[in-house]
Amino acid sequence: MTTIRHHAIIIGGSYAGLSAAMALGRSLRDVLILDGGQPCNRQTPHSHNFLTQDGQTPAAISQAAKAQALAYPTVQFKEDLVVEALALNGGFQVKTQSGQRYLSQKLLLAFGIKDELPAIPGFAECWGISVLHCPYCHGFEFRGKKTGILAKGDRAFHLASLVSNLSQKVKILSAGPGSFSPSQMEKLAKNGVEVVETEVSEIRHTDGMLSEVLFADGTAEPFDAVYADVPFSLPEKLLQGLGCKIAESGRIQVDALQQTNVSGLYACGDCTSMMRSVASAVHAGNLAGAMINHSLVAESF
Structure with missing residues (x-):
């Protein structure tokens, strides 16, 4: 010692x-x-x-x-x-x-x-590669791409506003009630940002590069990137x-x-x-x- x-x-x-x-x-x-x-x-x-x-x-x-x-x-x-x-x-x-x-x-x-990454299969493998925390760090590389926002409430609204400047193909994946105010919902709709409340069950990928998001109801949707708000x-x-x-x-x-x-x-x-x-x-x-x-x-x- x-x-x-x-x-x-x-x-x-x-x-x-x-x-x-x-x-x-x-x-x-x-x-x-x-x-x-x-x-x-x-x-x-x-x-x-x-x-x-x-x-x-x-x-x-x-x-x-x-x-x-x-x-x-x-x-x-x-x-x-x-x-x-x-x-x-x-x-x-x-x-x-x-x-x-x-x-x-x-x-x-x-x-x-x-x-503290969620226990969603594929999430940890994609973290920092195609499941991201910051549009300033990664947004340019995914400009114009199909992008998800895995968050809810004020944080999801903030991320959606930033990412909508980089892509017109943005969806919020709130994995439950989105918890948005009426004025926030109005702005999201105005900017073509849909809110999907179905739980996310898996992030499908190849070597960390996201291909699609699988939902708890068995449906899947292709995405190129997902921004996630994690504790x-x-x-x-x-x-x-x-x-x-x-x-x-x-x-x-x-x-x-x-x-x-x-x-x-x-x-x-x-x-x-x-x-x-x-x-x-x-x-x-x-x-x-x-x-x-x-x-x-x-x-x-």
């Missing part, structure tokens, strides 16, 4: 965490990145809407980012899942799955979120030891400088923001790294 004190520990070594590590490494801070090795976009074939990297694979972007961040000699990366974190007097302690313990002055949560979770046990507040969105609450309600504890990326994009994560990580360094400077200068 090892106990080493760092200026900062970053939990999560994807875009947000690596961006923060680079900012800190360039300020000569001793940084340890701990990552569990299971990024949420591991099935996504291509990443979009990020200047200089548009169309690149998520893995390639991560590999390049990791190499660049680790080029700074004070930055370390270990693939080890953090299972426990505690706020101590004047710092933090984290424990990993391998039994290691590390201490730091500052702690940054950049571990993203875990998508998510955060590592509850890890957060309990830190005492940070959770916002109404279910994500970690931070201020404009990525600071949580706990002194010295910062968070960035998908665990704090609904904007689940590489560009947003890199921006938030860059800001968090700078703010952590600013705090360290203020304490020592």
Whole structure:
């Protein structure tokens, strides 16, 4: 068991965490990145809407980012899942799955979120490929295609409005009562968006590329893509030891400088923001790294 004190520990070594590590490494801070090795976009074939990297694979972007961040000699990366974190007097302690313990002055949560996928056959295999979460990330590639919206209520209405700008062939698959207001139903009808309330029983596909949706009544309908609103979770046990507040969105609450309600504890990326994009994560990580360094400077200068 090892106990080493760092200026900062970053939990999560994807875009947000690596961006923060680079900012800190360039300020000569001793940084340890701990990552569990299971990024949420591991099935996504291509990443979009990020200047200089548009169309690149998520893995390639991560590999390049990791190499660049680790080029700074004070930055370390270990693939080890953090299972426990505690706020101590004047710092933090984290424990990993391998039994290691590390201490730091500052702690940054950049571990993203875990998508809780429904138990619909074929859904998980298509997630990030043709069953999607974000029109900004994937919409252009499915422009003009037959598209489903697997959601209901305000979220379905919002997604339908965005996707209708990309395709005229959009259906909401509410899998039960759609829960739309009269004005929402009027706008959906006006824009030719039909609501299908029959439960979805299967997503049929070939290697993650959707071919058709099978419904509980035995009927099937071809689709090229489906946007789905799925719940998510955060590592509850890890957060309990830190005492940070959770916002109404279910994500970690931070201020404009990525600071949580706990002194010295910062968070960035998908665990704090609904904007689940590489560009947003890199921006938030860059800001968090700078703010952590600013705090360290203020304490020592």
